[in-house]
Amino acid sequence: MLTTQILYALTGCMIVALGLRGALLHASVLQRIVAINVMGAGVFMLLIAVAYRGPGLPPDPVPHALVLTGIVVAVSATALALALVRRLHAEQEDD
């Protein structure tokens, strides 16, 4: 039965697949970084779906903690990646 939970979970999976495709196929580094972030968003969605415990009940905090951690990690990693990309561009301009 297509409950909201399953819908969220499937959507999450689809977004993960889209992100994975983008990460593997795109040529430009920036596009790849964005694609990985999209993948991350998909996984978070999956986790949020997993956190649902039933109508009216408070959601499970553990997956939420995972999502928050994941967001923090994704942000820091993206920042590092972008810093490295900038450094590469700077090097290229020096050549």
Place this chain on the structure above:
Amino acid sequence: MTDAMIGLIALPLAGALATLLLPRSATAVAIGTGLATTVAAGLLLSGVATQGALHYEIGGWSAGLGIALRADGLSALLLMMTALVALAASVYASAYFNTASERARFWPLWLLLWTALNALLLSGDLFNLYVTLELLGLSAVALASLSGRRAAVAAALRYLLVGLLGSMMFLAGVSLLYAGYGTLDLAALSHMVAPGPSAWTALALMTTGLLLKTALFPLHFWLPPAHASAPAPVSAVLSALVVKAAFYLVLRLWLDVFATVVTPAAANLLGLLGAGAVLWGSWHALQAERLKLLAAYSTVAQLGYLFLFFPLLLALPSGPARDLAAGGLVMLALTHGFAKAGLFLAIGVIQQRCGHDTIRQLDGTAQRLPATTFAIALAGVALIGLPPSGAFLGKWQLLAGAVEAGQWLWLVVTAVGSLLAAAYIFKVLGHAFGHRPYPNQPVTVAREEWPALLLAGMAALVLGLSGAPMWKLLELGI
């Protein structure tokens, strides 16, 4: 003993912060922290040897919500190896970096990397594992790009993106496991996981993610450039420890958590990929023109050997033969850690002396640095798997397991791989013989040359000759 466990995480973390705040005395703080962490690792190892597997819940919160730390024979041994390798590399690094700005950037990241490694090896639940895995990846990438040069930054960027991809897949697997079983605790999961589509998918996702991080053929493409263009102490730790951490996780997942789910077919797949790694990596190491590339490809090959054990561990019935094989696997992993770190540190010495690491032009330098060349020779003996190194014992167990299980392919692959390794090691050592006069002192700069020599000696001699108690220690783990 719980103090040792907490110390292993808290000490390097505190050290990282201290070096950040006190850049001028960063080196002293870092070496001091390193020594303290090594002592803690030693205490933990002796604790596990006497008391068996140890367990600690931080803050008193029970498993499920709390963070549990676990140490058994396997993790204690890896922690000890991490401590010794990182300490030696730290001593070397204190002489490697010349400018204050380089040091200010290096030490905090280095100690964070160490923290992440220790925390990963001590983690008892998947959440903590994910966090430490990320911390490990980020600090490793930052260290790899430290030199700021184009090749290093490009390689580090690729490393980062591959690592992130792997982490996302790992996280997806974790969420599937939580959805299915409602807990993230490793010990609890190992009792609950049963074969089924969600377990298989989780296993596939997590394994693929980790294989990306451990650079198993054919997902190894990021490793050679990254390890070859990083500064020498960083390469040492990346090859010896960071990829081992990901491998450790694969081992834990396959033998503990998903023990009922894994099939011989899947294990054979890992074995075949390992065989590919051995042959491909050894072949490219032989073709390499630079020492650091040779060492990096050698890492790809050596990690392949570790994966050859998987089909054997699954094919052999539970009993003494399987225990011997499992011990051989750990011995091989430990020996490689020490040997590869020693090799990279020795290569670093050579690189600094003559400004390059091209193999063909090694003649004069190799002869002027007898201690370093000897370190390369010892490390080479351990990488080839000749006695009396620990790798010899490990390969013996691999060969014995293959004969016992009747899986002859791994035997042939190991034999060919070892001979290829001999070829590329002795290609380098051939340059040590020539006409330059023998220098009067074998060791020129102590801080630079002794760490490499000691690490290589550990791999080639100590582990092989005194490694027998290790098998007993491992009964408390795998």
Place this chain on the structure above:
Amino acid sequence: MNWDAWLPVLVVASSLLPGLVIFFLSEGSHRLRTALNLAGAILKLVLVGILIWGVFHEHVYESRWTLAPGLELVLHADTLSVLFVTLSTVLWLVTTVYAIGYLEKAPHRSRFFGFFSLCVSATVGLALAGNLFTFVIFFELLTLVTYPLVAHRGTPEAVRGARIYLAYTLGGGMLLLIGTVWLHVLAGPTAFVEGGILSSLPAAYHPQLKIIFLLLIMGLGVKAALVPLHGWLPQAMVAPAPVSALLHAVAVVKAGAFGIVRVVYDVYGVNFTDQLGLLTGLGIAAAITIVYGSVMALFQDNLKKRLAYSTVSQVSYIALGTAILGPIGTIGGIVHLVHQGIMKITLFFTAGNYAETLGIHKISEMNGVGRRMPATTLAFSIAALGMIGVPPVAGFVSKWYLGLGALEAGMAAWVMPVLITSSVLNAAYFLPVLYRAWFREPGPAWPAEHIPAARFETSAALLWPPVITATLALAAGLFAAAPYSPLEWATLIAHREYGL
């Protein structure tokens, strides 16, 4: 202090420790280096003397060290190991003296003598190995520590020769390792027991045991220079003469032959090997090698290369003796281990003397050298006659026993022709050399007279070793029936093997 357990370890340590110290000595400290070398050699000789006495009186000397569950490093002194250890020790002492003289002005002496000592330690460890696992470990260690000796000169040819040496020996080592692991899985720890332990295994294992035997013999055969695995040996002639002497008389080649003897007698047991039909195959391989080596030696003008092919041929007498069923053949093979060692080392010493003193590398340059260097050439002649099998030099004794053993075992039909052909060929490639040296007029000048004629024909360190070893070769033949002679010892070994 349990001396019985420590003695084997001390025998190995007496050259290992000085070797390790020598690595750290600076180039200039020759007196300390010489002192360490000689002290180690003499100490080893004393310890070996105790070992001989003890083993003769059935004392048990054994040291054990566990490397991993089921894998023990065992040093055990039995009659066969004592034979090889004594040979190694005596010849090491003599070679050390020779090497000190030979390398007088050469660079990298600390490195050389360091690895030289390690080489002897590995050989002695191999001789004292109490099970196949320990043997394999020391066998591989021997490969590792001899590589720097072969490559010592550092010329491109030396490095290339060393690389070929390594390719062959590491490949052989891998085959040996696989055979040993396989045997270990089938039969557990393979301790060396007189009469072998494998005959008690069920018949279902026999096909596997045959393959394992093949692997082991091939692995050992590389070092023992069995055709077609002998290719490294002529290439390794780029090494300095003391290395060639040590490698071809004592260490590497003998280690291979010794291993074959161990596998056939103490792992499989000679009767079981025959039962499996493997003994004949071994014999044929040995016979082919004997003839091939002699034929190739005929065509060499370079003296060391001729001696190298002669080694290829002569060492296979040991394998042939092993392949002849029965105690007399066994005695012939085992005693030749000692006799060939003494004779061949004499030949290499003299070849080195010719090269170092007069710059002679080719046989065509040897005209009349007997007049200029009489003592050296006399030593050469004695050893050459022994190789041919002329009494009373030691070589005659070995060939006599081999022939007699073949007759007894009913294998005379093909063994005798091999022995006779080989002796004829030996004569064909040694006698002309002797003729040249003694009876031809020397040319206008020697190729390069490095050491001018003084009171003695060459320096003392170069002269005495070949004289001593030639005397030993003569004595081993003349006094073969005396107690503690190599022949008596080989007889003791054979009797214990066959349970007589």
